[in-house]
Amino acid sequence: MIRKIFKGVCVASVCLLLCFDGYAQKIKAGVLVVGSSSAGVAAAIQSAHSGVKTILIDKGNFESIVLPSDEGQTRSGIYANFIKRVESAQKYPVTKNQVFSPSFAATIFKAWADTVKNLTVITRGSVTAIAKDGKGWEAILSNKQIVKADVVVDATQDNYVASLASLKVVDTIKNSSPDSLPYADNKYRTGVAITPSANTFPVTIPVSAFIGATDNFLAPWSREIIATTASGQATGAIAAFCSFFKTTTKSLNVRMIQSELMSFGSQLMRFDDVAEKDTNAMAIQNIALTGILKGRAVSGKFHFMPDSNISTDEIMVPVKEYSSRSQIWFLDNKSEKLSLKETLSLIKFIASRGNELDREVTKGWSASLKLPSKFDPARPVTRREFAVLFNAFVRPFHVSVDLAGALKR
Known part of the structure; x- marks a missing residue:
């Protein structure tokens, strides 16, 4: 169905981290999510809900979150919870075609994130360097803090965290013809999020779509697949699994991750009927x-x-x-x-x-x-x-x- 291959880790970043290691303040977390897109916030919320200490870094101060138009295709998982919070705030039901301004969406998500146990939000911050550290990662923030995390989620729109780590992204997509029986392989069994892509069947994104060749570096995006709360929630569950069980993305329990997502209301395969x-x-x-x-x-x-x-x-x-x-x-x-x-x-x-x-x-x-x-x-x-x-x-x-x-x- 999709996707990505990550290669190479920057030696210069490793050296830079070692230089800071002696005196910089260190923060330990299970999952580090960079980028407060709707997918990034969803990843952070799901990771925290799954019982893992999670840090979400936002370059700004939650001023703006753009919700892709495809978000409204289904109301499940974190997006359904977002809608409930919107309806509570505006005092009337959300219509199918209602559009949320980036500032309003950010206000709802920020208020929500502030109440989530295990979630710490760092605003007006960014990652300036990142390198592999055993199974996990070390990242230097713009405020000179060092975050040691088991898993990193790059939810930035320009993929700048992957670039800092010298991870190459290659995307491929296979779309079946609309009227065929579209089961080219068995990866549909590993579906963890629905895809809004037209004429992509079955309507699910396999877990491998979020995993690169470098352990424990994940991303809820692709050049072909729009990052949504659904893909973000899936990424958060995968990241939380790796951190909670102290394992890597090569050793995932697919059914456990799927069950975790469904317990939080995610829809993993969509049928129009x-x-x-x-x-x-x-x-x-x-x-x-x-x-x-x-x-x-x-x-x-x-x-x-x-x-x-x-x-x-x-x-x-x-x-x-x-x-x-x-x-x-x-x-x-x-x-x-x-x-x-x-x-x-x-x-x-x-x-x-x-x-x-x-x-x-x-x-x-x-x-x-x-x-x-x-x-x-x-x-x-x-x-x-x-x-x-x-x-x-x-x-x-x-x-x-x-x-x-x-x-x-």
Whole structure:
């Protein structure tokens, strides 16, 4: 889908840091975020929310934050929280096309940042030198302070922190054609933020898009992808993971990062036919990120088709990836329209469940599973129902994947 390769660290910066090391005040942090763009603030807030001491540096004093027009495509995660704070301040609902002035957006974000535990904001400051320090980084600020951080996030519009560290940025993007089945590789399984890019399907940005060749240096931007609160929030979660677990960007637990983001309301894969407030949206998203049920690009939009039916041929190969023993079930079961009864039979086979599953599903159909339809084992199962049942009782999303999206056993 995207992206970046970072190379080289400036020897001169290392020498400069050593010169200051003897007398400069040192500040230790888990994550250092440079740049108070909407993505930068989102990265800092998410990192702090994830329990990591975070420093956000702003060249100014939060006077101006420009929100890209694409921000309003979805209201999830930090952006949804921003909207709530705007509505509280202006005393009336935010309309879909409402535009926020840079000064007003900055006022909202600044007031928010001031209340976030684990977050320190340094205004009217900048990084003048930066160099690798073991697994982490050391940065000299314009006030002569030295920040030692496990992870650095460059959220500046001109990428000047990467330039200071002599890190080269190379961007590449692969856009699938709008009406094809757009799954060129398995990286969609590692999606951590939705992308506003037109005709890029699936509508998700893989975790590898934020990672460079140099450990623990991240950026929520690309020459092709607009930095948004969504990409910033993803970057913050990745950075926090590395700091919290004292590891590097080469050793990420993708599913843990995805789960952390979803626990804070992030949307990781967007479907045009599944509402953000849909009671089954989380289960649909989880199953979509496993690839057991895939979305389809239709006329420039990405659809899950929650009310459509499923054939055994459609799910046989992806289900077998998660359960090799399921091939025995598929040998004995063929159906153009998989029934609810057959779905429960498949789940029982994979999860080693008995007839108690029938009673559990019947009892929880409307209550815990929150399915809007009527329970009828004889009728064809919908993609929505299949996603909810598989997510609840097979739990394929809990199978780990590597940075390329391959399953880890």
